Amino acid sequence: MNRRSFAQSVGGAVALSALGRSSSVWNKSSSDSTPGKIMAITAHPGDGLFTMGAALAQQIERGGAGTLMCLSLGERGAPKDIPVQQYGEMQRTATQKATHLLGAEAKFLAYPDAEIPFNEESSLAVCDAIREYKPDVVVTHWSGSWHKDHQNCHLIVRDAVFYAGLGTMARSHPAHSVSKIFYAENWEDASNFLADTYIDIEAAAYEKWLQACDFYPMWRGQTGFFRYNDYYSALSVMRGCLSGCKHAVALMSDPSQRISRPRSL
Numbered sequence: 001m002n003r004r005s006f007a008q009s010v011g012g013a014v015a016l017s018a019l020g021r022s023s024s025v026w027n028k029s030s031s032d033s034t035p036g037k038i039m040a041i042t043a044h045p046g047d048g049l050f051t052m053g054a055a056l057a058q059q060i061e062r063g064g065a066g067t068l069m070c071l072s073l074g075e076r077g078a079p080k081d082i083p084v085q086q087y088g089e090m091q092r093t094a095t096q097k098a099t100h101l102l103g104a105e106a107k108f109l110a111y112p113d114a115e116i117p118f119n120e121e122s123s124l125a126v127c128d129a130i131r132e133y134k135p136d137v138v139v140t141h142w143s144g145s146w147h148k149d150h151q152n153c154h155l156i157v158r159d160a161v162f163y164a165g166l167g168t169m170a171r172s173h174p175a176h177s178v179s180k181i182f183y184a185e186n187w188e189d190a191s192n193f194l195a196d197t198y199i200d201i202e203a204a205a206y207e208k209w210l211q212a213c214d215f216y217p218m219w220r221g222q223t224g225f226f227r228y229n230d231y232y233s234a235l236s237v238m239r240g241c242l243s244g245c246k247h248a249v250a251l252m253s254d255p256s257q258r259i260s261r262p263r264s265l
Protein backbone atom coordinates (compact mmCIF):
# COMPACT_ATOMS: atom_id res chain seq x y z
CA MET A 1 0.00 0.00 0.00
CA ASN A 2 1.55 3.33 -1.02
CA ARG A 3 1.26 6.56 1.00
CA ARG A 4 -1.65 7.84 -1.04
CA SER A 5 -3.72 4.69 -0.69
CA PHE A 6 -2.85 4.63 3.01
CA ALA A 7 -4.12 8.21 3.35
CA GLN A 8 -7.28 7.29 1.47
CA SER A 9 -8.02 4.39 3.79
CA VAL A 10 -7.16 5.96 7.15
CA GLY A 11 -8.43 3.83 9.96
CA GLY A 12 -10.59 1.77 7.63
CA ALA A 13 -12.43 4.91 6.52
CA VAL A 14 -13.92 5.28 3.05
CA ALA A 15 -13.37 8.33 0.83
CA LEU A 16 -16.35 9.38 -1.30
CA SER A 17 -17.17 12.15 -3.76
CA ALA A 18 -20.82 12.23 -2.63
CA LEU A 19 -23.16 10.31 -0.37
CA GLY A 20 -25.09 7.64 -2.27
CA ARG A 21 -28.45 5.99 -2.01
CA SER A 22 -28.80 2.49 -0.61
CA SER A 23 -31.37 0.45 1.28
CA SER A 24 -32.75 1.47 4.68
CA VAL A 25 -30.34 2.20 7.53
CA TRP A 26 -32.38 -0.20 9.60
CA ASN A 27 -31.85 -2.97 7.03
CA LYS A 28 -28.79 -4.00 5.02
CA SER A 29 -26.64 -1.41 3.23
CA SER A 30 -25.21 -1.38 -0.31
CA SER A 31 -22.49 0.58 -2.15
CA ASP A 32 -24.62 2.36 -4.80
CA SER A 33 -22.94 5.77 -5.17
CA THR A 34 -25.64 7.71 -7.09
CA PRO A 35 -25.81 11.12 -5.34
CA GLY A 36 -28.97 11.15 -3.29
CA LYS A 37 -30.85 13.76 -1.28
CA ILE A 38 -29.29 14.79 2.01
CA MET A 39 -31.23 16.24 4.91
CA ALA A 40 -28.97 17.95 7.42
CA ILE A 41 -30.75 18.28 10.77
CA THR A 42 -29.15 20.62 13.26
CA ALA A 43 -29.85 22.16 16.64
CA HIS A 44 -28.59 25.60 15.54
CA PRO A 45 -28.12 27.17 12.09
CA GLY A 46 -24.37 27.79 12.51
CA ASP A 47 -23.72 24.10 13.26
CA GLY A 48 -25.70 23.23 10.15
CA LEU A 49 -23.69 25.36 7.76
CA PHE A 50 -20.26 25.05 9.37
CA THR A 51 -20.26 21.27 9.96
CA MET A 52 -22.77 19.94 7.39
CA GLY A 53 -22.84 22.68 4.73
CA ALA A 54 -19.81 21.48 2.76
CA ALA A 55 -21.31 17.99 2.43
CA LEU A 56 -24.57 19.59 1.26
CA ALA A 57 -22.69 21.76 -1.25
CA GLN A 58 -20.74 18.79 -2.60
CA GLN A 59 -23.86 16.62 -2.88
CA ILE A 60 -25.69 19.32 -4.84
CA GLU A 61 -22.64 20.02 -7.03
CA ARG A 62 -22.57 16.31 -7.98
CA GLY A 63 -26.24 16.29 -8.96
CA GLY A 64 -27.87 15.37 -5.67
CA ALA A 65 -30.13 17.55 -3.52
CA GLY A 66 -30.13 18.93 -0.01
CA THR A 67 -32.29 20.30 2.78
CA LEU A 68 -31.12 21.97 5.97
CA MET A 69 -33.53 21.77 8.89
CA CYS A 70 -32.81 23.82 12.03
CA LEU A 71 -34.59 22.84 15.25
CA SER A 72 -33.98 26.34 16.66
CA LEU A 73 -32.63 29.67 15.40
CA GLY A 74 -29.67 29.65 17.81
CA GLU A 75 -30.92 32.99 19.03
CA ARG A 76 -29.33 32.77 22.49
CA GLY A 77 -25.90 33.05 20.91
CA ALA A 78 -26.67 36.75 20.46
CA PRO A 79 -23.87 39.21 21.23
CA LYS A 80 -24.60 41.76 23.99
CA ASP A 81 -25.52 44.58 21.62
CA ILE A 82 -28.21 42.64 19.68
CA PRO A 83 -31.57 41.60 21.26
CA VAL A 84 -32.11 37.83 21.29
CA GLN A 85 -35.21 37.88 19.06
CA GLN A 86 -33.52 40.15 16.52
CA TYR A 87 -30.47 37.89 16.43
CA GLY A 88 -32.75 34.89 15.81
CA GLU A 89 -34.20 36.61 12.76
CA MET A 90 -30.68 37.47 11.57
CA GLN A 91 -29.83 33.78 11.86
CA ARG A 92 -32.95 32.84 9.88
CA THR A 93 -32.09 35.32 7.12
CA ALA A 94 -28.46 34.15 7.00
CA THR A 95 -29.63 30.54 6.70
CA GLN A 96 -32.06 31.36 3.91
CA LYS A 97 -29.30 33.17 1.99
CA ALA A 98 -26.77 30.40 2.66
CA THR A 99 -29.04 27.54 1.59
CA HIS A 100 -30.16 29.50 -1.49
CA LEU A 101 -26.49 29.96 -2.47
CA LEU A 102 -25.89 26.22 -2.09
CA GLY A 103 -29.06 25.32 -3.98
CA ALA A 104 -30.54 23.66 -0.89
CA GLU A 105 -33.90 24.07 0.87
CA ALA A 106 -34.19 25.53 4.38
CA LYS A 107 -36.72 24.45 6.99
CA PHE A 108 -37.08 25.75 10.55
CA LEU A 109 -38.78 24.29 13.57
CA ALA A 110 -39.59 26.72 16.37
CA TYR A 111 -37.98 25.27 19.49
CA PRO A 112 -36.29 27.82 21.76
CA ASP A 113 -32.49 27.80 21.67
CA ALA A 114 -31.02 25.99 24.71
CA GLU A 115 -34.42 24.37 25.39
CA ILE A 116 -34.86 21.92 22.50
CA PRO A 117 -36.80 19.07 24.09
CA PHE A 118 -36.23 15.37 23.42
CA ASN A 119 -39.73 13.92 23.60
CA GLU A 120 -42.41 12.28 21.44
CA GLU A 121 -43.62 15.64 20.12
CA SER A 122 -40.20 16.73 18.82
CA SER A 123 -39.36 13.26 17.48
CA LEU A 124 -42.67 13.13 15.59
CA ALA A 125 -42.20 16.68 14.25
CA VAL A 126 -38.85 15.64 12.75
CA CYS A 127 -40.36 12.33 11.58
CA ASP A 128 -43.02 14.31 9.70
CA ALA A 129 -40.37 16.51 8.06
CA ILE A 130 -38.39 13.43 6.98
CA ARG A 131 -41.55 11.93 5.48
CA GLU A 132 -42.27 15.23 3.69
CA TYR A 133 -38.74 15.84 2.28
CA LYS A 134 -37.89 12.14 1.67
CA PRO A 135 -34.08 12.28 2.11
CA ASP A 136 -31.90 9.30 1.18
CA VAL A 137 -29.30 10.32 3.75
CA VAL A 138 -29.59 12.20 7.05
CA VAL A 139 -26.65 14.05 8.62
CA THR A 140 -26.95 15.31 12.19
CA HIS A 141 -25.08 15.88 15.47
CA TRP A 142 -22.96 13.19 17.11
CA SER A 143 -24.09 12.41 20.66
CA GLY A 144 -20.72 13.07 22.32
CA SER A 145 -21.43 16.74 22.95
CA TRP A 146 -21.26 19.03 25.94
CA HIS A 147 -24.26 20.94 24.53
CA LYS A 148 -27.69 19.65 25.60
CA ASP A 149 -29.36 20.86 22.39
CA HIS A 150 -26.86 18.90 20.31
CA GLN A 151 -27.37 15.78 22.44
CA ASN A 152 -31.14 16.10 22.17
CA CYS A 153 -30.98 16.72 18.42
CA HIS A 154 -29.01 13.46 18.05
CA LEU A 155 -31.61 11.52 20.04
CA ILE A 156 -34.55 13.19 18.29
CA VAL A 157 -33.17 12.36 14.84
CA ARG A 158 -32.51 8.71 15.66
CA ASP A 159 -36.10 8.26 16.85
CA ALA A 160 -37.45 10.35 13.97
CA VAL A 161 -35.69 8.19 11.35
CA PHE A 162 -37.13 5.09 13.01
CA TYR A 163 -40.65 6.54 13.14
CA ALA A 164 -40.40 7.88 9.56
CA GLY A 165 -39.80 4.39 8.20
CA LEU A 166 -42.46 2.70 10.31
CA GLY A 167 -45.23 1.90 7.84
CA THR A 168 -47.67 1.04 10.59
CA MET A 169 -47.34 4.52 12.15
CA ALA A 170 -50.00 6.68 10.49
CA ARG A 171 -49.05 10.35 10.01
CA SER A 172 -50.00 13.01 7.45
CA HIS A 173 -47.36 11.69 4.98
CA PRO A 174 -46.65 8.06 4.09
CA ALA A 175 -43.68 6.24 5.58
CA HIS A 176 -40.22 6.97 4.18
CA SER A 177 -37.06 4.94 4.90
CA VAL A 178 -33.77 6.81 5.19
CA SER A 179 -30.85 4.85 3.70
CA LYS A 180 -28.08 6.09 5.96
CA ILE A 181 -27.36 8.35 8.94
CA PHE A 182 -24.05 10.15 9.37
CA TYR A 183 -22.82 12.34 12.23
CA ALA A 184 -20.98 15.59 11.54
CA GLU A 185 -17.60 16.62 12.94
CA ASN A 186 -18.22 19.52 15.33
CA TRP A 187 -15.75 20.99 17.84
CA GLU A 188 -18.54 20.90 20.45
CA ASP A 189 -19.42 17.23 19.74
CA ALA A 190 -15.89 15.79 19.80
CA SER A 191 -16.19 13.21 22.59
CA ASN A 192 -15.64 9.75 21.05
CA PHE A 193 -16.22 11.06 17.53
CA LEU A 194 -14.71 8.53 15.12
CA ALA A 195 -14.36 9.66 11.50
CA ASP A 196 -14.92 6.81 9.06
CA THR A 197 -16.27 8.51 5.92
CA TYR A 198 -14.44 11.27 4.05
CA ILE A 199 -16.17 13.41 1.43
CA ASP A 200 -13.87 15.04 -1.13
CA ILE A 201 -15.10 18.65 -1.30
CA GLU A 202 -14.27 19.80 -4.81
CA ALA A 203 -13.24 23.40 -5.56
CA ALA A 204 -16.62 24.79 -6.68
CA ALA A 205 -18.47 23.31 -3.70
CA TYR A 206 -15.73 24.46 -1.32
CA GLU A 207 -15.96 28.07 -2.49
CA LYS A 208 -19.76 28.06 -2.19
CA TRP A 209 -19.53 26.61 1.31
CA LEU A 210 -17.10 29.35 2.43
CA GLN A 211 -19.37 32.04 0.96
CA ALA A 212 -22.43 30.48 2.63
CA CYS A 213 -20.73 30.40 6.04
CA ASP A 214 -19.76 34.05 5.67
CA PHE A 215 -23.43 35.10 5.95
CA TYR A 216 -23.17 34.36 9.69
CA PRO A 217 -21.62 36.94 12.05
CA MET A 218 -20.50 33.96 14.20
CA TRP A 219 -18.32 32.67 11.33
CA ARG A 220 -16.48 35.96 11.27
CA GLY A 221 -15.89 35.95 15.04
CA GLN A 222 -18.36 38.76 15.76
CA THR A 223 -20.36 36.95 18.45
CA GLY A 224 -17.80 35.21 20.63
CA PHE A 225 -14.27 34.04 21.14
CA PHE A 226 -14.22 30.94 18.98
CA ARG A 227 -12.57 31.27 15.54
CA TYR A 228 -15.12 29.27 13.55
CA ASN A 229 -13.74 30.28 10.16
CA ASP A 230 -10.16 29.31 11.05
CA TYR A 231 -11.20 26.08 12.77
CA TYR A 232 -13.52 24.68 10.09
CA SER A 233 -11.48 25.79 7.10
CA ALA A 234 -8.32 24.32 8.71
CA LEU A 235 -10.24 21.14 9.57
CA SER A 236 -11.22 20.74 5.91
CA VAL A 237 -7.53 20.97 4.96
CA MET A 238 -6.50 18.46 7.64
CA ARG A 239 -9.23 15.99 6.58
CA GLY A 240 -8.16 16.53 2.98
CA CYS A 241 -4.57 15.60 3.88
CA LEU A 242 -5.79 12.37 5.47
CA SER A 243 -8.03 11.38 2.57
CA GLY A 244 -5.79 12.32 -0.35
CA CYS A 245 -7.63 15.40 -1.59
CA LYS A 246 -7.34 19.15 -1.10
CA HIS A 247 -10.38 19.65 1.16
CA ALA A 248 -12.57 17.06 2.81
CA VAL A 249 -15.34 16.67 5.36
CA ALA A 250 -15.14 13.72 7.71
CA LEU A 251 -18.33 12.08 8.95
CA MET A 252 -19.07 9.25 11.37
CA SER A 253 -21.39 6.45 10.27
CA ASP A 254 -24.18 5.26 12.47
CA PRO A 255 -22.95 2.01 14.08
CA SER A 256 -25.75 0.09 12.31
CA GLN A 257 -24.07 0.91 8.97
CA ARG A 258 -20.74 -0.63 9.89
CA ILE A 259 -21.96 -4.19 9.43
CA SER A 260 -20.93 -5.77 6.12
CA ARG A 261 -21.91 -9.18 4.82
CA PRO A 262 -19.27 -10.25 2.26
CA ARG A 263 -19.51 -13.75 0.80
CA SER A 264 -15.78 -14.10 1.47
CA LEU A 265 -12.92 -11.91 2.73
Ligand SMILES: [Zn+2]
Binds near residue numbers: 043047147150
Ligand atom coordinates in the same frame (compact mmCIF):
# COMPACT_ATOMS: atom_id res chain seq x y z
ZN1 LIG B 1 -24.85 24.50 18.43
